[in-house]
Every structure is written in C-alpha cells, then in structure tokens.
Amino acid sequence: MNSIKLVCLFFISIILTFSHQLVLFIFFRWIVHFKKILSVKRNFSSYIAVSLISMLFTVNANALTAVTINKINGSKPYLTFDKGKTKVTSTEGLLSVTLPDGRQYVPSGDMAHLYPNAIVNDSTMTNPIILNNGELDFVSIKTFVPLKKEGNSNYPSVALNSLIKLYNYWGDDDGDGNVTATGTLTLSWINKQGVNVTSMISNNTITALDPCDAPYQLNIQTTDGILSTQYGIPNTTRFNAATSVYYITPKIDMPYVCYAQPNFSMDQSYGPNWVSKKGFRVDNIDNVANNFPTTGSNGLHFYLLLAGITPNQVITANGATVFPENGNKTVNLSLTVEKTQNWNGQPQLALKILLNGPTLDSTNRSFTPSEFKLYSDSNHSQLLYKFKIERWYITKIEQADGYENAKAFCNNLGVTYRIPGVEDFTNGNGYGWENGIPGQGNSYRRQISYKNGDKWVGGLMNEWGYLSNTSTDYPAAKNWDGSGIYWTSLAVPNMYSLIYDINNGMYSQGYIGYNMPSALTHRVVCVSP
Structure with a gap:
C-alpha cells in the first residue's frame, strides 16, 4: 500500500510543477503583449504580482506534498505466531514451550499478557514443570526450533530469516512484503549434573528424559535481530536478544534410588551393575544381596542419587541417624545433604551416607551382619533403599x-x-x-x-x-x-x-x-x- 502512495505522490508533484510553469508562461506572454503600454514601474509591479502568484502555487504544492507524505506513514512489520491475531515486536513469543498435553509456557516478560491461555514460566530446579505419565520423549516437547526430522540441519539452532519465512511468523498491516529477518534462535538441554546433552539428543543417542538426570534445564535464546520489508515507511522492527530457562521433569509416582555412588577408582573395569561416572545402579531394592554395600569400615561414605524425592525429604522421613533393623547395632549411618565429591567432574546434590562403627579405639568392637532400611515417608510404609553389611x-x-x-x-x-x-x-x-x-x-x-x-x-x-x-x-x-x-x-x-x-x-x-x-x-x- 505504501508503494502505491509513493507512486501517486510522484505524479501529483509532476502535475503541480507543470501547472506552476504554465502560469508563469501565460503571465510573461501578457507582459510582452502590453510592453509598449506599461511603464517600467508597471513592469516591476507586474513582476511582483507574478512572483506572488507563483509562490502561492508553490506553497500549495508543498503543502499538498507534506499532507500526502504524512498520510502514507504506515505501521512497522511485526511478529505473529497465531496468524495475525497477536502482534508482537519482541522475540519473547519465540521462547515459548508447548508440552505434549497442550500446555504452553511463556517467559515471564512484558509480553506475557499477550498469551492469556498460556502459563507464565516460574519453574526452578526445586519446582520444575512436571510432565504427565508417559511423556518422556525430548521431541514431544515443542519449541520454535524445528527438529532435524523437520528439515532443520542446523538443530539446535535456526536462523530467524528461514524460520519466519517458512512458517509465516510475521505480518504487516500495510500489505508490504519481501520480508527478511536477521538473528538466530538456539536451544540447549542440560541435565541436573550440569552436562549438556543437546548433541546426544540431536544424534538420537538419548531420546527420553531420564528421571535420574532430571530436572532438565531447557535454555532457549535469541540474538539481536531486525525484521524488515522491502518497501514501506517504516519498514523495520528491531528486537533485542532474549533468554528463557525452563526446568522440566518426568512425572514420578514412586520415589526411588538411581545409583549408590562410592569413589570411581577402576571406573572402566566394571561388572553388571556398575555404571561409569555414576556408580552402582539400583535395579531391585528387595534383592538386598545386589545392593551396595555388603562391606564396611568406619568413616567410609557413599551417596544415594535419587529420583522423585530430595535428600532433605529422606532425612525428614528417617532422621539424621539410622540404626540397623537387626544385628547388634554397633554400626549406624549418618545422613546429610551434600554435593557428591568431584569424582567425575560433575558434583550434584545427593544424600550422603557415612558409616559409623567399631574402630581400634572402640570399647565395643563386636560386629554382626546388619541390615539397614531407608524409607521415603515418615510412616515407614514406602521402602526407598536397603542394604546389608556382611563384613566389617x-x-x-x-x-x-x-x-x-x-x-x-x-x-x-x-x-x-x-x-x-x-x-x-x-x-x-x-x-x-x-x-x-x-x-x-x-x-x-x-x-x-x-x-x-x-x-x-x-x-x-x-x-x-x-x-x-x-x-x-x-x-x-x-x-x-x-x-x-x-x-x-x-x-x-x-x-x-x-x-x-x-x-x-x-x-x-x-x-x-x-x-x-x-x-x-x-x-x-x-x-x-
């Protein structure tokens, strides 16, 4: 529309200029015709009159031109993600997340009110977004970054120019076209150990969210950018870089222990239950013979890496000191909340279990095999972990x-x-x-x-x-x-x-x-x- 107005303005200016010259020509012809009659004084007066008339035409023409330009000032191009219903001039809308059940989360910025059906993101590591049962696939969590299977060879990034053009995420109320955009949209997935797993997701090395590595941190960010149309006044919209962080975890109905972690020496020579950089995997807590540890000595400690429950909650349910269910009770456990030691370069918050028992200086050095149980509830009705120390x-x-x-x-x-x-x-x-x-x-x-x-x-x-x-x-x-x-x-x-x-x-x-x-x-x- 603005381009049509510019063309009209051009022709109007030509017409006004031509009219102006025609008037001057007529008046000068009149002066020549009556030059024998008019005196020099009259000639001078006529010249002034002609000049005034000429100025009148020029002023009118300029006024018309100014009015015309003011009228064709239109609107900037804008971003839209709902076919024009919502018009935005920032990239916050590109930072939203949609879950498999249809829930949409948007950043808690100035534009959040434009999405009345969405949930404003307030997730944290301790208060994550919880997926429904069965919703474990990374690809089922939708962002504006297209997946590899959707043709995006640059995953986990996408150029805003290709994204906006491909999906028509833009609009211009003046009808201007030939849109272009600068800037990039990028995402990353980081597990609770602080490991960036984006490349593994991209290569399908991992496909599902692991509760033992959750909550996951999903970072979505855009760079500075410009949205432009070829014609129009104005024809550009600038937007600033923005970031949104989401914490997401699968739903866990029953808390459980993922790993029992002592130190990692001889990490590469492992049996059926040892997982490199993690420790002993817990498969069946009821099979106590397969649960770490079966041996102990005073001052040794290990960590329990948990899913669906925090270390503090375990201590609340069991107390800070735990005695065996059987045996002569010369051995007990001290429970604390600590980050794992830097055995694998990825310390994480865990339940630390310290063994206390007979030493050379103990008055009572007797020992009998002792079984320990930890519960996930204060009523001790939900068993979380158990192990039996057979040798001291x-x-x-x-x-x-x-x-x-x-x-x-x-x-x-x-x-x-x-x-x-x-x-x-x-x-x-x-x-x-x-x-x-x-x-x-x-x-x-x-x-x-x-x-x-x-x-x-x-x-x-x-x-x-x-x-x-x-x-x-x-x-x-x-x-x-x-x-x-x-x-x-x-x-x-x-x-x-x-x-x-x-x-x-x-x-x-x-x-x-x-x-x-x-x-x-x-x-x-x-x-x-």
Missing part, C-alpha cells in the same frame, strides 16, 4: 611388624576378627589364586561381592575402590592412608613360606602379590566375621 573391617595405621604380629593384632580385637583372605579384599586373580571372578586379571572389578557356595567372591576394594583418607576419597576413614600393602591369611601354593598380600595403591587396583612373613613394611586390617 578395622585397620591399623602403622605397619604390622611382620605376619605373626599381624595375626596377634587381629586376635586381640575379639573372637570374631581375623586376618582377611584374598577374597575379603578383591575379586581379581593372580599368582595361583583363582577364586576371583572367572577370567578377571590381577586387579579388582567394580562389582558387588557375592557368594559362590559358602565362599565370598570379592570384598572391600572391589566395592569401595581406592581406600584413602584424602579429601578426594574418604576423608573420615582416618586409618586408611591409601598406600598400604596388606597381609592376607593365605599362603601361596607351592611356594615355601610365602604369604599373599594385597596392594591398596591408587594404581595397584588390589594387585595380588606375595612376600616373606618377616617383611616389616606390610600393614594389617582385620575383618569380622
């Missing part, structure tokens, strides 16, 4: 001064304590010892210990990893200094007077070796029963 270990921080002194040390702790066998340390095999996991070499595999008949396969190290009291491992386990070689109770077959030992070094990984009983460099740990 007490270590001496100094050297044992030879094998015979090591045996005497353990005997003095109580009738149930003994020097451990190889199987009480590791599930590896080496130097004639073949009672570990079949095929496993001379290092432990991160796997829950289990029984083969009445014999244990595995012990403290394959469950807990590197035993060290450093700040990055188990700082409360004061007597575990991480550098010891420990006596076992077993002699090496066919090798006269040699005793198996186990190396607890960071890179030794429970290495099975041997030495003479007289060696003074070894340390001792005792196990019960």
Whole structure:
C-alpha cells in the first residue's frame, strides 16, 4: 500500500510543477503583449504580482506534498505466531514451550499478557514443570526450533530469516512484503549434573528424559535481530536478544534410588551393575544381596542419587541417624545433604551416607551382619533403599611388624576378627589364586561381592575402590592412608613360606602379590566375621 502512495505522490508533484510553469508562461506572454503600454514601474509591479502568484502555487504544492507524505506513514512489520491475531515486536513469543498435553509456557516478560491461555514460566530446579505419565520423549516437547526430522540441519539452532519465512511468523498491516529477518534462535538441554546433552539428543543417542538426570534445564535464546520489508515507511522492527530457562521433569509416582555412588577408582573395569561416572545402579531394592554395600569400615561414605524425592525429604522421613533393623547395632549411618565429591567432574546434590562403627579405639568392637532400611515417608510404609553389611573391617595405621604380629593384632580385637583372605579384599586373580571372578586379571572389578557356595567372591576394594583418607576419597576413614600393602591369611601354593598380600595403591587396583612373613613394611586390617 505504501508503494502505491509513493507512486501517486510522484505524479501529483509532476502535475503541480507543470501547472506552476504554465502560469508563469501565460503571465510573461501578457507582459510582452502590453510592453509598449506599461511603464517600467508597471513592469516591476507586474513582476511582483507574478512572483506572488507563483509562490502561492508553490506553497500549495508543498503543502499538498507534506499532507500526502504524512498520510502514507504506515505501521512497522511485526511478529505473529497465531496468524495475525497477536502482534508482537519482541522475540519473547519465540521462547515459548508447548508440552505434549497442550500446555504452553511463556517467559515471564512484558509480553506475557499477550498469551492469556498460556502459563507464565516460574519453574526452578526445586519446582520444575512436571510432565504427565508417559511423556518422556525430548521431541514431544515443542519449541520454535524445528527438529532435524523437520528439515532443520542446523538443530539446535535456526536462523530467524528461514524460520519466519517458512512458517509465516510475521505480518504487516500495510500489505508490504519481501520480508527478511536477521538473528538466530538456539536451544540447549542440560541435565541436573550440569552436562549438556543437546548433541546426544540431536544424534538420537538419548531420546527420553531420564528421571535420574532430571530436572532438565531447557535454555532457549535469541540474538539481536531486525525484521524488515522491502518497501514501506517504516519498514523495520528491531528486537533485542532474549533468554528463557525452563526446568522440566518426568512425572514420578514412586520415589526411588538411581545409583549408590562410592569413589570411581577402576571406573572402566566394571561388572553388571556398575555404571561409569555414576556408580552402582539400583535395579531391585528387595534383592538386598545386589545392593551396595555388603562391606564396611568406619568413616567410609557413599551417596544415594535419587529420583522423585530430595535428600532433605529422606532425612525428614528417617532422621539424621539410622540404626540397623537387626544385628547388634554397633554400626549406624549418618545422613546429610551434600554435593557428591568431584569424582567425575560433575558434583550434584545427593544424600550422603557415612558409616559409623567399631574402630581400634572402640570399647565395643563386636560386629554382626546388619541390615539397614531407608524409607521415603515418615510412616515407614514406602521402602526407598536397603542394604546389608556382611563384613566389617578395622585397620591399623602403622605397619604390622611382620605376619605373626599381624595375626596377634587381629586376635586381640575379639573372637570374631581375623586376618582377611584374598577374597575379603578383591575379586581379581593372580599368582595361583583363582577364586576371583572367572577370567578377571590381577586387579579388582567394580562389582558387588557375592557368594559362590559358602565362599565370598570379592570384598572391600572391589566395592569401595581406592581406600584413602584424602579429601578426594574418604576423608573420615582416618586409618586408611591409601598406600598400604596388606597381609592376607593365605599362603601361596607351592611356594615355601610365602604369604599373599594385597596392594591398596591408587594404581595397584588390589594387585595380588606375595612376600616373606618377616617383611616389616606390610600393614594389617582385620575383618569380622
């Protein structure tokens, strides 16, 4: 429409100019015709009259031109996402999210009132948007960034020019066309561990939201940009960069434990329940034999990574100190809320469980196998997790001064304590010892210990990893200094007077070796029963 008005203005100006020149021509012809009669004074007066008339035409023409220009000033182009019903001049509408059930969330900005049927986003990490049952697919959560399967090879970004043109997300009340836009719309998905999983979603490595990694943070942002039409006055609309952050989680009907996480030493040598960078996966809490840990020592700790419940809620339901359901109750648990240690570079908020039990300095060092239960409700009707400590270990921080002194040390702790066998340390095999996991070499595999008949396969190290009291491992386990070689109770077959030992070094990984009983460099740990 503005272009038509400009053309009309052009022709009007030509007509006015032509009229102006015609009047001047007529008046000068009149002067020439009567030049013999008119005096110089009259000639001068006539010239003034002609000039005044000319100025009158010029003023009128200019006035008409000014009025015409003012009338063709139209409206700016605008963005619209509902075929023109709602006209917006910012990109906040591009930051909205639509869930599979039809719920639409919009940013809490100045334009939120333009979407009366939408929900203003106020989600947080502790108050996320909850999907309905069965709504787990990332692709079912709609944004204005087209998916790869929709032809967007640049996912998770899209140029606003192609987006606005393709879907007609624009309008101009003057009918101006040939729209162009600058700027980019981009999204990213980040799980609760702080890991950006956008590329994995793009490549279909992961397709569904995992409650154990939720809530997810969905970031949607636009850059600065300009919306323009080819003609029109005005023909541009500028908009500023904007960002909106949504926290989204699947619906969880019953809280559960995702992982039990000790330290990550030997992270790449793992059994059926060990997940790299996460810990022991919890599959069936009722099968207590498969739940971590089955071994323990004072000051060791681990984390429970939860879904559908917070660490604070677990403590509210169970208390900060938990005693066993059975056993002689010399072992108990301390529950706190902490971020996991930086074992994998991704600390996250979790329930920390610290083992408290008999030490060398305890008055009562007795131990019997003890089963612990944690609940998700204060009535203790909904079981969240349970595990059973079958063996308890007490270590001496100094050297044992030879094998015979090591045996005497353990005997003095109580009738149930003994020097451990190889199987009480590791599930590896080496130097004639073949009672570990079949095929496993001379290092432990991160796997829950289990029984083969009445014999244990595995012990403290394959469950807990590197035993060290450093700040990055188990700082409360004061007597575990991480550098010891420990006596076992077993002699090496066919090798006269040699005793198996186990190396607890960071890179030794429970290495099975041997030495003479007289060696003074070894340390001792005792196990019960």
